[in-house]
Amino acid sequence: MVYRLWTYLYYPIFSLMLFHFRDRFPQLNAYWDKYLPFQKRMEVSAKTILLEEGERSQNYIFIEKGCVRVFFNNNGDDKTVQFFFENEGLASLDSFMNDIPSLFSIETIEPSVLYLLPKKHVLQLMDEISHEAAFSKMAMQMTAMRQMHYMNEFISSIRDTAEQRYQNLLQDRPHIIQRVPQHYIASYLGVSKVHLSRIKSKLAKGKLHF
Amino acid sequence: MVYRLWTYLYYPIFSLMLFHFRDRFPQLNAYWDKYLPFQKRMEVSAKTILLEEGERSQNYIFIEKGCVRVFFNNNGDDKTVQFFFENEGLASLDSFMNDIPSLFSIETIEPSVLYLLPKKHVLQLMDEISHEAAFSKMAMQMTAMRQMHYMNEFISSIRDTAEQRYQNLLQDRPHIIQRVPQHYIASYLGVSKVHLSRIKSKLAKGKLHF
DNA sequence: GAAAGTTGATAACATATGTTATCGTTAGCC
DNA sequence: GGCTAACGATAACATATGTTATCAACTTTC
Numbered sequence: 335m336v337y338r339l340w341t342y343l344y345y346p347i348f349s350l351m352l353f354h355f356r357d358r359f360p361q362l363n364a365y366w367d368k369y370l371p372f373q374k375r376m377e378v379s380a381k382t383i384l385l386e387e388g389e390r391s392q393n394y395i396f397i398e399k400g401c402v403r404v405f406f407n408n409n410g411d412d413k414t415v416q417f418f419f420e421n422e423g424l425a426s427l428d429s430f431m432n433d434i435p436s437l438f439s440i441e442t443i444e445p446s447v448l449y450l451l452p453k454k455h456v457l458q459l460m461d462e463i464s465h466e467a468a469f470s471k472m473a474m475q476m477t478a479m480r481q482m483h484y485m486n487e488f489i490s491s492i493r494d495t496a497e498q499r500y501q502n503l504l505q506d507r508p509h510i511i512q513r514v515p516q517h518y519i520a521s522y523l524g525v526s527k528v529h530l531s532r533i534k535s536k537l538a539k540g541k542l543h544f
Numbered sequence: 545m546v547y548r549l550w551t552y553l554y555y556p557i558f559s560l561m562l563f564h565f566r567d568r569f570p571q572l573n574a575y576w577d578k579y580l581p582f583q584k585r586m587e588v589s590a591k592t593i594l595l596e597e598g599e600r601s602q603n604y605i606f607i608e609k610g611c612v613r614v615f616f617n618n619n620g621d622d623k624t625v626q627f628f629f630e631n632e633g634l635a636s637l638d639s640f641m642n643d644i645p646s647l648f649s650i651e652t653i654e655p656s657v658l659y660l661l662p663k664k665h666v667l668q669l670m671d672e673i674s675h676e677a678a679f680s681k682m683a684m685q686m687t688a689m690r691q692m693h694y695m696n697e698f699i700s701s702i703r704d705t706a707e708q709r710y711q712n713l714l715q716d717r718p719h720i721i722q723r724v725p726q727h728y729i730a731s732y733l734g735v736s737k738v739h740l741s742r743i744k745s746k747l748a749k750g751k752l753h754f
Numbered sequence: 755g756a757a758a759g760t761t762g763a764t765a766a767c768a769t770a771t772g773t774t775a776t777c778g779t780t781a782g783c784c
Numbered sequence: 785g786g787c788t789a790a791c792g793a794t795a796a797c798a799t800a801t802g803t804t805a806t807c808a809a810c811t812t813t814c
Binding site for chain 1: 618623625690691694695697698699701702703731732733734
């Protein structure tokens, strides 16, 4: 019960950290820097599991170089939920906050340079940052943006075909298509890898002009 | 620019009003009651358009009796995004907040009793309520819940078949299936009405035991 | 109470998408 | 440098889903 309330309170703060913390809110960089000494630097190869589905999330992960994906297992094949790149951070939020088994696994896609900040220090950081004057405005902005993002994904799922969703991705977030293996993108779009290959082939043909 | 910032600030407050305001947070009922005199009561028949796609949202709508749906037009046929029932309130948020043409239409499904609160008074109410001590905690809770909701819808869309999504609806929100015409539910699930009918027929057969 | 519209089931057919398998290319590993 | 796994394209077939049309039951309207 206490845990739950606490989750909701700190949710937006955590969101702040999760997405483009450094780029978007340079005013808060000092807080982040203060906790640099507590972070553990890691250089890992591609396909390194950072958190296994069912384990409890103990670290906040910041990506200096490389990219990772969040996924879960669904009757044998895995479904990718989200991709993260340089200067983004992540954790399996529900697991991290409520100390429950994670619903998701986290894995590197490319060889990556990561910083891990243990839970204990994340909590301290949250505590300090919430005293910052400009904080609440930013927290709400971040949260609203996340809500919009997921709402748009949902609306897209009932409005657009897989082909249209692929083209949206191509237009809005081309870096994902450039850097992520195709079968992960397929599961992110909710289609089989064979079908995504067909979509690409169809689009390529449409672009040929004789 | 000013509008945008303002949107983000008041987003969670608005969320508070939007969903189960009265039921979930009785502490805030006094604020609501204070603005009762400014609300316009309406009794309308089914299929009454309350807001047309492209218009600017001018009122916050509270449902005393009946239900409504939010939808948009997509190449001729419309796609339902969400349903609202008794003691819930709604508006086309982006339009209401930023005074831009609405992306969605709002329409009653059943004959309904509604209260409309003009924008001007909604803004005053928001202003007052944000001074309430318990407010920020609740605002964040509401916002986190909305975020979770849309995230779960998104994950369900890449994980589940239409049949499984129908069964989820049946289990988690059976009132929707009981009260909403089937073709609206079909578009909400992202399938054709014919296919939803097939799903129902298949499930009905599965339940027969000879 | 007749006419018109709404809702839902079903059939027939077309298209979209999944599944399995094969193959060539590339990348990592010892 | 050769072995192995990962990746992506493609084909063949099976299943899922969309489209159009028809019909019956029910509601609303006048």
